[in-house]
Amino acid sequence: MTDTIPKHAETIFHMLDHFDSLMQKTDTSHNIIGFSELYAYATQGDHVPTPALKEALSSSLKMRRDLKRLLNKQSIATMMRAAAASSGQIERREGDGFVITLRPSQADKNQIYLLIHSEDRDDSPSLLFVEEENGPFHRLVIEDFYDGEAQILLSVQDDIVKALRKPKVDVILR
Amino acid sequence: MGSEELLLESGKSSELSAVLHTISESEINGEPKFPPNVCRELGKMVVCRTYATPIMELCHLIVCAHDLSPQKGRYEFLFWDSGAAHSTNFRQYCHCALQSYDGGRLTIDTNGLQIQYSDGGFAIQFSRMPVLSAMMEFLLTALGYCDIDDIFQTMLVGDLSRKSVSEAANALSRLVYAYLREHLPTAQSQRKFRKILAFCADDVDAIDDPMILEFWQEASVDEDKGVDFKTFDSVLSTFIRAIQAVESARSLMALNYACTIGSNREAGEIDPDILSETLDSVSETISPLMQLSSPPVDQVKFLNKQETSHLENLLGAGELALRLPLSILRANIFTKTQARLTQALRKQQGSLQLKEIIAQGPEETYQDRQITYQNLSHHIERSIYASLHALALARSHETISVMLKLDPRIDFSPLSEHLGLDTTPDQDNVVQLHSRRIADHFIELVQKSENVGQDIAQLMQNAQKAYSGLSRKGFKDDVSQSPDLVQAFSLGAALLLDVARDIEAFLERLDQTNLSEGNWQKQFSHDLAVFCGQFDKIYARG
Numbered sequence: 001m002t003d004t005i006p007k008h009a010e011t012i013f014h015m016l017d018h019f020d021s022l023m024q025k026t027d028t029s030h031n032i033i034g035f036s037e038l039y040a041y042a043t044q045g046d047h048v049p050t051p052a053l054k055e056a057l058s059s060s061l062k063m064r065r066d067l068k069r070l071l072n073k074q075s076i077a078t079m080m081r082a083a084a085a086s087s088g089q090i091e092r093r094e095g096d097g098f099v100i101t102l103r104p105s106q107a108d109k110n111q112i113y114l115l116i117h118s119e120d121r122d123d124s125p126s127l128l129f130v131e132e133e134n135g136p137f138h139r140l141v142i143e144d145f146y147d148g149e150a151q152i153l154l155s156v157q158d159d160i161v162k163a164l165r166k167p168k169v170d171v172i173l174r
Numbered sequence: 175m176g177s178e179e180l181l182l183e184s185g186k187s188s189e190l191s192a193v194l195h196t197i198s199e200s201e202i203n204g205e206p207k208f209p210p211n212v213c214r215e216l217g218k219m220v221v222c223r224t225y226a227t228p229i230m231e232l233c234h235l236i237v238c239a240h241d242l243s244p245q246k247g248r249y250e251f252l253f254w255d256s257g258a259a260h261s262t263n264f265r266q267y268c269h270c271a272l273q274s275y276d277g278g279r280l281t282i283d284t285n286g287l288q289i290q291y292s293d294g295g296f297a298i299q300f301s302r303m304p305v306l307s308a309m310m311e312f313l314l315t316a317l318g319y320c321d322i323d324d325i326f327q328t329m330l331v332g333d334l335s336r337k338s339v340s341e342a343a344n345a346l347s348r349l350v351y352a353y354l355r356e357h358l359p360t361a362q363s364q365r366k367f368r369k370i371l372a373f374c375a376d377d378v379d380a381i382d383d384p385m386i387l388e389f390w391q392e393a394s395v396d397e398d399k400g401v402d403f404k405t406f407d408s409v410l411s412t413f414i415r416a417i418q419a420v421e422s423a424r425s426l427m428a429l430n431y432a433c434t435i436g437s438n439r440e441a442g443e444i445d446p447d448i449l450s451e452t453l454d455s456v457s458e459t460i461s462p463l464m465q466l467s468s469p470p471v472d473q474v475k476f477l478n479k480q481e482t483s484h485l486e487n488l489l490g491a492g493e494l495a496l497r498l499p500l501s502i503l504r505a506n507i508f509t510k511t512q513a514r515l516t517q518a519l520r521k522q523q524g525s526l527q528l529k530e531i532i533a534q535g536p537e538e539t540y541q542d543r544q545i546t547y548q549n550l551s552h553h554i555e556r557s558i559y560a561s562l563h564a565l566a567l568a569r570s571h572e573t574i575s576v577m578l579k580l581d582p583r584i585d586f587s588p589l590s591e592h593l594g595l596d597t598t599p600d601q602d603n604v605v606q607l608h609s610r611r612i613a614d615h616f617i618e619l620v621q622k623s624e625n626v627g628q629d630i631a632q633l634m635q636n637a638q639k640a641y642s643g644l645s646r647k648g649f650k651d652d653v654s655q656s657p658d659l660v661q662a663f664s665l666g667a668a669l670l671l672d673v674a675r676d677i678e679a680f681l682e683r684l685d686q687t688n689l690s691e692g693n694w695q696k697q698f699s700h701d702l703a704v705f706c707g708q709f710d711k712i713y714a715r716g
Contacts, residue, residue: 035314
């Protein structure tokens, strides 16, 4: 650089150039999930997760770790995975004063009731999360938890039903 | 550095861009969580690396959030359960939370929170909380919740003191430093700067409209993959930044800032605070637009999105808009066509479709754009008058200040006998006004010419007419019942006056511009051929 251009000009240019590129509203190939979105997913029943968030939760270990930390902090009840010796499908789980049961519908064999029952707790959970071993999170909104229980009709093919039947999953109510 | 490494570097840098973009797009209850001026402030902290002090403040705020949380230790509530990141929301949250607070560490006053530690105190103003909240969002989004939470938990479970909070802040700053070292690389930017300097033979004072066009014509078809000079607006922006960088560096030298310039001066290092001031200084003309769309001014819709977008190039160039008027117009007019071409390429459209876009040309001419600026100028003037009326309705003493700004030479002496003004002119022949005193009686007086004279009465009649003609957000609300709205009108009017001055100066400059083609119509036809030919070379050949 010649004497006519002060040495610090380049440093100032870097700063201005970086600032412009950071402030630019352009399409980006990076699917960044803001923490606000993750927080809303973890706490708000009316939050509709974006495809990018779902993808990140299935592919990013860091994102799942962050969600798990958030959920652990705010959970009402946690039902840890069944003992290693357990095999076959799980239809009933309990922990922290709550019981979760899967009961087939009498009227339609393709449907199943998910029953959430509070044994000795006053809290009303509004979200149920299921974390598969090394796999994705599943989330279910509990719309009517009334008088200590909720009854939710689901398809037997629903991912969350399949996940709940697996022994090696953690279930979190919040 | 080779092209591949430059591309890799560009990817890292765009990840950081995406983080900031995500933050600016965050919503809460259907509205943006972070106002534009807060996002801009965050970007400034990142690029100038002035994050150490805000991170320190943030750590103290985490202590407050932890103490105020309705559930033990849930510092997140203050940030994500308090609504959009506005100081009023933080004030409200803190006031509510303090009602059930039984600790002894925190106190509150009208401006903010105070924390008392065993080894000293710390104060955080509510007005700082939005930007600290944005910093928090940045940390958690860029670095991950678990890593940051680990540092906060270590801080919160120990014996809290100013010292332990400082240690946590230092640990966070180290993480940010490492992240930015990777994500704010300089090689690509260095290459851009040096290319511009080489083109102008190190003489930035010689940069003019023809030089920028000539550079674009050469560089846009250059195969150098490391630096993208395809779009005319990016070329213009780089030239503007190069001139601003050199001029700012000269000013620093002239002001003898050498003693405060960073330790490695030979390598061009600059103290982060001076960098930050430099950014503020070159952003001075664009900053009113940011403030107009941020709280508290955004309660009144002075400018809509399209109007704001029409002004971005012009105000972003600052004083250089007057030096490079044709380039500003070229960017305004031809950028949209180029954006459509880029979009079509992304969609992998063929050269026939690209040629169609080129043949369609821009939606407006240079003369159309000048009319747009004139219309904007009129709209802004109307909005200032309408603000004056709104302030008068609210009996705000700011009425006088806006009135004086609109017409500094107005004769206030007719008011004096009613209000007991000191009418002795000072050195500048300006009557000394006791504006608060006037405000109490203002509304009754200003509408009657027998009380205030023809000038003031006319001004206020115009103001009322302008107010009646505007139906945008804020102009029909009951301003007398809302101190926030009064503040919005008062600040908004002052910001609009700055914007209006810049538009007027630019329009005047356009009138005086010597055009190579003789007049605006011929200049547009000439430039249209140049740009279409160049678009064809860049996009539609092969």
